[in-house]
Amino acid sequence: MKRVTLKESAYNVKTGKILVAKMLTAQEKYFKIALAGGESLDHEPGQFVMVAVPGVGEAPISVSSSPTIRGYFELVVRDAGKLTHVLHQLEAGDTVGIRGPFGVGFPTQILEGNDLVFVAGGLGIVPLRSLINFVIDNRRDFGKVSILLGCKTPQDMLFGDEVDQWEKRLDVNFNCTVDKADPDWKGNVGLITSLIPGVTLDIERTFAIVVGPPIMYKFVIAELLKKNIPERQIYLSLERHMKCGVGKCGHCQIGDVYCCQDGPVFSYDKIKNNIEAL
Numbered sequence: 001m002k003r004v005t006l007k008e009s010a011y012n013v014k015t016g017k018i019l020v021a022k023m024l025t026a027q028e029k030y031f032k033i034a035l036a037g038g039e040s041l042d043h044e045p046g047q048f049v050m051v052a053v054p055g056v057g058e059a060p061i062s063v064s065s066s067p068t069i070r071g072y073f074e075l076v077v078r079d080a081g082k083l084t085h086v087l088h089q090l091e092a093g094d095t096v097g098i099r100g101p102f103g104v105g106f107p108t109q110i111l112e113g114n115d116l117v118f119v120a121g122g123l124g125i126v127p128l129r130s131l132i133n134f135v136i137d138n139r140r141d142f143g144k145v146s147i148l149l150g151c152k153t154p155q156d157m158l159f160g161d162e163v164d165q166w167e168k169r170l171d172v173n174f175n176c177t178v179d180k181a182d183p184d185w186k187g188n189v190g191l192i193t194s195l196i197p198g199v200t201l202d203i204e205r206t207f208a209i210v211v212g213p214p215i216m217y218k219f220v221i222a223e224l225l226k227k228n229i230p231e232r233q234i235y236l237s238l239e240r241h242m243k244c245g246v247g248k249c250g251h252c253q254i255g256d257v258y259c260c261q262d263g264p265v266f267s268y269d270k271i272k273n274n275i276e277a278l
């Protein structure tokens, strides 16, 4: 039997040095992190890392940057509880523990050559941004690209400058909406589902990639199915409470799958009968 060294093991905690830390909204903080010794994270879009603060704990956080960026990676953390609150106190120069990357990400090889519709609600833009920027950096390998974004208010929009750049691109069909507008907002107001009927789709070659809060999935999937997109061409990223991140503790189990190891990305046909999942 091959012996796994600690360095190769999923329990190996690497040191991540925070290069940049800044608030993006009142609740979400951005971190640009480099691994010690210039080691590359080597993640795939849709994967997550376990971020640790010694003496406090560990939490799964999606990698938000594209793997086409080398030398550092980006995370966005919402202040949701004990560990994430401590992460919000950290600044450039501080260090965190990093395990991973873990999980099954978005199936970039299956998506290649096809049309893509990205649907992101709220914090869903954080993992989806990794795939969107990967696709933009390899634009010729993909067909038509549509990006649909939704958030509660204009102030909750993450990565505003980058989103503006996506909107300006001639090779991207972009639309966004907010639940509640302010006087300066010129765009759509309403749920993200209201954007789906306006997208023209070739169902033979369109894949929809949906990430957002649990409540969003049911309604977005219903709209996509109304457009006749086959179930196997709809991908979702699911969030569950996790402890180990590597299929050992059972905390993230949904029916017969472990979200940390079999997911977090699943095709809808594989997960639809799993009543706990949606």
Ligand SMILES: Cc1cc2nc3c(=O)[nH]c(=O)nc-3n(C[C@H](O)[C@H](O)[C@H](O)COP(=O)(O)OP(=O)(O)OC[C@H]3O[C@@H](n4cnc5c(N)ncnc54)[C@H](O)[C@@H]3O)c2cc1C
Residues within 6 Å of the ligand: 048, 057, 058, 059, 060, 061, 062, 063, 076, 077, 078, 079, 080, 081, 082, 083, 084, 085, 126, 127, 238, 239, 240, 241, 242, 264
């Ligand atoms: C695959 C994956 C990717 C994630 N990516 C991100 C990300 O990019 N950015 C980000 O800010 N957060 C992300 N999360 C959620 C993040 O892991 C939790 O917010 C974090 O674990 C909370 O830890 P805490 O110690 O701060 O909160 P705790 O003190 O443990 O809990 C505070 C509250 O948050 C709830 N909570 C804890 N974990 C989760 C969870 N997984 N889902 C929903 N509610 C939870 C608890 O029930 C409690 O009500 C991700 C989760 C998963 C599973």
Ligand code: FES
Residues within 6 Å of the ligand: 241, 242, 243, 244, 245, 246, 247, 248, 249, 250, 251, 252, 253, 258, 259, 260, 261
């Ligand atoms: S988090 Fe432990 S099995 Fe998935």
